[in-house]
Amino acid sequence: MSFPRGLGVALAVAACAVTLQTEAAAPPPRRAALRYDVAGVAPLPFVRGTVGREATWMLLDTGAATHVATAAIARRAGLRVSGAGDDIDDHAEGTLSSTRADLAQVSIEGWGKLPAGKLLVIEQDSASLATKANVGVFLSPQRLEEGRIVILDLRVAEMRTGDELDVQRTLATRAKDPLGQGVRSCSGVFVVAARIDGQSADLLLDTGATRTALYETAPAGKLLAPRATKSNLNGESPSGKVASRTVRGVRIEAADWQTTSDVELIGGAPPEGCAADGVLGFSALRSCVIVFGPRRGQLRTKC
Numbered sequence: 645m646s647f648p649r650g651l652g653v654a655l656a657v658a659a660c661a662v663t664l665q666t667e668a669a670a671p672p673p674r675r676a677a678l679r680y681d682v683a684g685v686a687p688l689p690f691v692r693g694t695v696g697r698e699a700t701w702m703l704l705d706t707g708a709a710t711h712v713a714t715a716a717i718a719r720r721a722g723l724r725v726s727g728a729g730d731d732i733d734d735h736a737e738g739t740l741s742s743t744r745a746d747l748a749q750v751s752i753e754g755w756g757k758l759p760a761g762k763l764l765v766i767e768q769d770s771a772s773l774a775t776k777a778n779v780g781v782f783l784s785p786q787r788l789e790e791g792r793i794v795i796l797d798l799r800v801a802e803m804r805t806g807d808e809l810d811v812q813r814t815l816a817t818r819a820k821d822p823l824g825q826g827v828r829s830c831s832g833v834f835v836v837a838a839r840i841d842g843q844s845a846d847l848l849l850d851t852g853a854t855r856t857a858l859y860e861t862a863p864a865g866k867l868l869a870p871r872a873t874k875s876n877l878n879g880e881s882p883s884g885k886v887a888s889r890t891v892r893g894v895r896i897e898a899a900d901w902q903t904t905s906d907v908e909l910i911g912g913a914p915p916e917g918c919a920a921d922g923v924l925g926f927s928a929l930r931s932c933v934i935v936f937g938p939r940r941g942q943l944r945t946k947c
Contacts, residue, residue, distance in 0.1 A: 696721030700780035705852030709832030717780030862921035
């Protein structure tokens with residue numbers, strides 16, 4: 645296609661201006677340091693932050709499909725809550741009702757203020773370990789930055805936004821994507837195809853769980869049951885205590901990645917609508933990098 649003389653120059657200048665405007669409008673990178681040693685709570689990935697002006701710990705929970713705050717921190721921060729929120733199912737087979745507040749009242753140390761959006765607010769037992777340790781918010785990392793890449797690097801205790809070049813550098817040495825092989829996105833969370841001591845198992849990717857856990861009724865749970873002993877883990881979920889038994893030294897595999905870890909056996913069944921045999925917990929994931937986005941439901945990993 646040909647253009648009148650001079651118009652090509654004008655178009656080039658216009659394109660340059662658009663490029664400059666786009667670059668200027670690009671959101672700044674975000675970064676937050678993780679802490680695994682919050683007093684009174686088993687090792688899990690936490691960030692420090694505020695709700696309103698109230699300081700609190702926030703759990704990075706890939707097993708959560710949305711962001712949740714406790715009613716206690718909401719009251720201390722003076723948040724305005726309204727209407728009924730979504731029902732929340734958890735591992736204790738409890739269904740919690742919620743109200744809604746504005747996510748823009750939440751800020752992560754080093755990361756910055758979160759955009760306006762839905763923040764569910766739930767009541768939690770005042771005697772729970774999380775309440776005593778001032779854990780007031782449960783964040784869904786995959787829902788933090790819509791349309792951007794979020795890199796959860798559990799190896800170096802850091803969460804950051806990045807571009808595709810950053811992702812390629814971070815994942816450069818992997819042979820296969822261990823957790824991304826056979827993964828399915830389900831109602832805002834991810835279910836991974838794994839093997840537990842050789843038995844196939846679908847596991848919810850859950851950095852909010854201390855250990856990998858299996859439902860006793862699942863095939864892999866039944867396989868491990870004869871080896872189970874009394875657990876020393878004080879398991880909790882938002883709706884209450886989670887009773888479990890421990891199986892030591894279980895081989896967990898996904899694609900070309902494998903690790904050996906203790907596994908908890910728990911009662912009950914997975915929440916409806918997102919069937920899984922259990923959860924792949926933080927103790928098994930601590931050597932992993934988990935990359936979300938930029939498209940919703942997109943997951944890449946390196947372990």
